[in-house]
Amino acid sequence: MAPVPKVRLAGGLEICRVLNGMWQVSGSHGPVDEVRAVEAMQAYVDAGLTTFDMADIYVPAEEIFGQFNSQLKSKSSGSPTPALQGLTKWVPRPGPMDRKVVEKALQRSMAHMQVDSLDCVQFHWWDYGDKRYLEALGHLSDLQQEGLIRELALTNFDTQRLEEITSRGIRISSNQVQYSLIDQRPAARMEEFCLANNIHLLTYGTLAGGLLSERYLGKVEPKSRAELNTSSLSKYKKMIDSWGGWSLFQDLLVTLETVAKRRGCSVANVATRCILDRPAVGGVIVGCRLGVAGAGQHISDSLRSCSPELRLTEEDLAAVEAVTRRSRDLMALIGDCGDEYRK
Template sequence: MPEILNYPFSQFTFNTIKTKLTRGVEARKVLSRKFQCVLTEDQRKAVVKNGKDSLDICRVVNGMWQTSGGWGKIDRDSATNAMLRYADAGLTTFDMADIYGPAEDLYGIFINRVRRERPPEFLENIKGLTKWVPPPVKMTSSYVRQCIDVSRKRMDVASLDMLQFHWWDYSNPGYLDALKHLTDLKEEGKIKTVALTNFDTERLQIILENEIPVVSNQVQHSIVDMRPQQKMAELCQLTGVKLITYGTVMGGLLSEKFLDTNLAIPFAGPPLNTPSLQKYKRVVDAWGGWSLFQVLLQTLKTVASKHGVSIPTVAVKYVLDQPAVAGSMIGVRLGLSEHIKESNAVFSLVLDEEDVSNIQEVSRRGKDLLRIIGDCGDEYRRA
């Protein structure tokens, strides 16, 4: 996906959304629908609801973008063995996409192993969230059905737990046709819940006014990139739609590995040798640069040491504590590296007021990425 970090801020204001939401028949229909995010007592799972649609997910989600190439060669058997280890450790939700190389195929192999090697009650806890990222062509019922059937076949499931829909070009209103066809497939039982990925606040509002029952929106969100807590969060508060976040540890930049490094000096720091590290380094540059990012890492390290955890654990917990967030992604390099212990540490970590205040103080010193990049997902759409 192309990365654009320098363009004018959208003139669309949230007041327009709020006015629409609080007036008129369509608004009343949107606000009367039952959207909920119910947390389990141990904070490990969230049950995301929209009317009769319901899905429980682990709040720390295993992100599978890293299987698509650029992070190292993925061995099929090693990858599925790793997926079983994550699931056995209680990290039971996996996120993928039709465009993430072999991700859906790996999930299909994994889920069949779960069916053979684990009890039925274990299988019930496994959730596979996938994305559909089509070109902005005419969205006919047959085309949508054909594409979804491909994912169902690759993942070897009768019904997709969650289908998260992405759309490249808002000048083409075909996204509404696609979502209506996806809703039909949900009613047929081929999809359990319909959701979005990288939709902005304005289009989310339009989708809800068209009575399309989406349960969540997956967006980029980290301590550096707090855009979802601006326009998007207020709409989520009004409607109950929840956020699933990615980029929460910024491809690994938010870690001890990059603490006390100077990337301005050649070979002085760890290489930015993956697509995610390169992507989020551009976000750091737009936010405030490497020197300010070092201040943030030092602050996070102080908090992490206080609680006996790692910097990534603090970074994920901080985002999970935002009211609109149901789950946060941590990318998994299946068979190459593992961070099960760090991921599970998120659930027992409690950030106190001093921790939050110190993190916010540094975060707010950076530039407003809403003005630099635009609303959620705009980095993929505007030149």
């Protein structure tokens, strides 16, 4: 298998173009065995998938990363160890945003992750009406200059706020947003701005919590809580409902399966590659199965998605677009990226 492709962010940090998402260990996807989760990280690293995405609110994601990071170093006995990239998010509650508050939050994440500085802090803010997000970002930028943070990034900020923040001289490396064949809002405005300002998009929801897979092809629409039994499935099923409904979604799955058979890959590979090849997209975040059965197949599928051997043709993309263009306009329905969190 070819090496996992990397992308270099504005501050020089190299990350994998397929990132291991750790939302799944936050408890909203079922119980988590932390010991098994730590052990399971090794298989991802051995496969070259060394970039992990987490958040201070994904308890205990930062602690799991920290335990693995510590064990990896202790096992090395002086020999070289694979470099890990730990991207975390700071998701503060509304309140004062003086330097002490900001620094305390970063120190807490550093302690959990067992690191001396943070590779990347992705800042989220709930309410644009509360302008203290600019104060917080000012302090984060200062702390970056002092070496506490390597990359300063955002999560779920819209294009208007991206413009506002960068116009103040704050260098933003990336913005983490929802981007999939279902939700293509980043293509409307954000991609163009990001390309012009050396900002990468790190995308989540690209597989719609697993709905964009063969597993749901030809299936009756899931509606009950028992069928939509994780936060991801519930969240992205609602997005499908807004986008165009289950019947149109089935048309998309049929088309993706046709392309997948032509390319000798899975539906998830095609859905991922469609987004990975978009302008400004630096990487796609795929939820990792830490301590869950089937992780080996999951890793193989992630590697196949970013393989240079997988190439989608203009014919493939046109077939997919013929379905997606029949959907509703989510920019008109929801607003720009992240607006769903602020209504």
